[in-house]
Amino acid sequence: MRRFLFSDIVDNVNHIKSTVCDDLLTTRFFSPPNNPKETFCVVYLRNMVEKQIVNEGIVFPIMLFYHNRSSHEPLSEVLKDNIIVSSHIKLTNLMEELFTGLLTGMTVLLLNKSSECLLIETNNRVIRSPQEPDNEKVLRGPRESFVESLDFNIQLIRRRIVSTDLHLDYQVIGKETKTRICLCYMKNLVSPELVPIVKARLSRINFDGILDTNIINEKIKDAKYTPFKTIGVTERPDVFAGKILEGKVGIIADGTPVALSMPYLFIDNFYSPDDYYLNVYFASFGRILRMIGFLVSVLTPALYIAISTHHWEIIPSPMALTIAHSQQDIPLPTILECIVMLIIFELIRETGLRTPIGIGQALSIVGAIVIGQAAVQARLVSSPMVIVISLTAITGLINTKLKGLVIVTRIFFLIMAFLLGLFGMALGVLLLIAHITGLKSFNVSYIANFWPLTKQNLKDSFTRMPKKNIYHQGEQEHG
Structure with missing residues (x-):
């Protein structure tokens, strides 16, 4: 049920005080000397507004206006259009809009004997300076990242895409947080079916608090129970702008530096921002690696x-004897030995991520060496197992954004290999391929970039061709 403002200024102020119950709430009444009956009141939260703007952009101009007032036009309209100095002013008579504006850093101007109020932009939100994101470092290219301000992030995108075809669609989601989000896409490149699908899924979000884009990700993605990502995430404005120029839709939310892009295909897991800043041969080699x-x-x-459980016969005898000798007196079965070592490595890596940078790096390296050597000397694990786990750990760090996917699929293949040997691994590969081919990202096949195997699809999939040979996704769809 919609609630409207009272016509009495005191009733409105009392209702605001009883609803907000904030010790930082400030209400200031003013009565012009030559018009004492035309009292007005400014209401704001002290820690969320720029007081200089309130005094110089609102109070002083209004007092000056009252002193020289001779017009009989509606007061609220005159103040909104001609008197108050602000980048954004909104006239409303709804209590819900009043509280939303007040709690987001706007100043509320209440007028005597008026059931309307003005919401004036006076936010003093502090924005951190953009820095290179830790998870998406590049050898060459921009060093900027998104910040926690939606407006500033839009500015970063506008700076990179200077085009009238860039369309920005603002929405508010979250019952309690009322988080502002923005859909970004190129009108001349995006697929006509994609934008309505994204908007429809966003409209179905019924959640109290949207504090991060990951919540949006979970609510709108296609497959809920799969380790494969179907929505891309990035903190880099250049990567986000590149996705939009490929004909994709991006989502930026206020309060988080992480942006989303869709559709997101399987081959996107192996792309890096470096691919488009380095020589084509180095970029292709890195992608293949x-x-x-x-x-x-x-x-x-x-x-x-x-091999060590079911297929000793396929390896040379000297190697088989070496592995068998190393496994003597090991108390754990091979499968359990492998799982324990993998868990220990993940514990070391997580500890390194959660501790300060200098300490974390030293802890990860020293911890892995000391624990591995001590475990071998104590005959808790075999030397070949330490080598296998080390190789697994090093190659898993090449692409950190696949960490979750690697852990899940690795355990899956371990179980299949332990139960059925190489046949189980082959069966697991077939099941994994079947799962991938059945996935879709916003009605786009998850393997669209490299199947069918056409010349056009292969220009920017397994390798990167020179830029003159690469078409944007939007050009492929429309041409």
């Missing part, structure tokens, strides 16, 4: 388990 690293990190432990 990331793909090989993913396969090695996922399959190496399972391959070792399959």
